Amino acid sequence: MAKRPIYIPKTSGRLLVVAMPIEFHWHPGMAKSQKQKSIRSLHNAAEQAMGIENILEISSKSEDELGVQLSAFNLMLISNGFSASVEVFFQGSKVFSKGGPFTDIYRKTSMEAKKDERLRESGQLITFRYNNRDWPLNPQTVFYDWLYLSALQQNPSLSGQLLKYDGFSDIEFNPEKSINCQAASAALYKSLTDRDLTDVALSSPDEFIKIHEGQKKKGVPIQRGLL
16 A cells, blocks of 8 residues: 545635545555556545546556656746756756756756766755746745746646646645656646636745745545545
8 A cells, every 4th residue: 555645726715726635555666567556546546535437647657648747857948048858957057065957967867867976975965046036945845836837827728727637636746756757737726727816826936935835735635535
């Protein structure tokens, strides 16, 4: 058994996104087919626990091509004179106590960017520097969300399809080990869009940070129908 969150966009109230922890049967193994079995198990468990059928898996392991395209490794953003993935801009904008940002990463592939040794050898992460602005580490995920939502705004054919879904998952994301999650960012985009706040939120980093600080992402325990 394993537990992963399903991210639910909220159309009203203070909460923009709710992370619902779902327990499900995990299929071990690194093969894509095993990951997809786990995804199906997670979605089936979420349907029984919450009654939500329309969930999109966002990762390279997704059985839906839209979910693959919306992976941060594949979702493209034009910025700083470069066209690169969200993952590339995120990694290349990191500033550490002993160096960075390493903006040459902007020219690398997503996998090359994530595996760049300097990201592990340069000390403690202290900020993100992007477009001549330093982004704080708190609120958590704010810079990652900014990049992801900015990319969605530049790709209306993808973001328009995203809005059809009621929940989002990322089978690779473990909240006990990681912070940033593309499924959570997708849910945030849908929540803001449903509230007609997307343009306002993305009008400036200051406005985005303000809105981000006002939200609370929290887990809500599910009491029934767990697999």
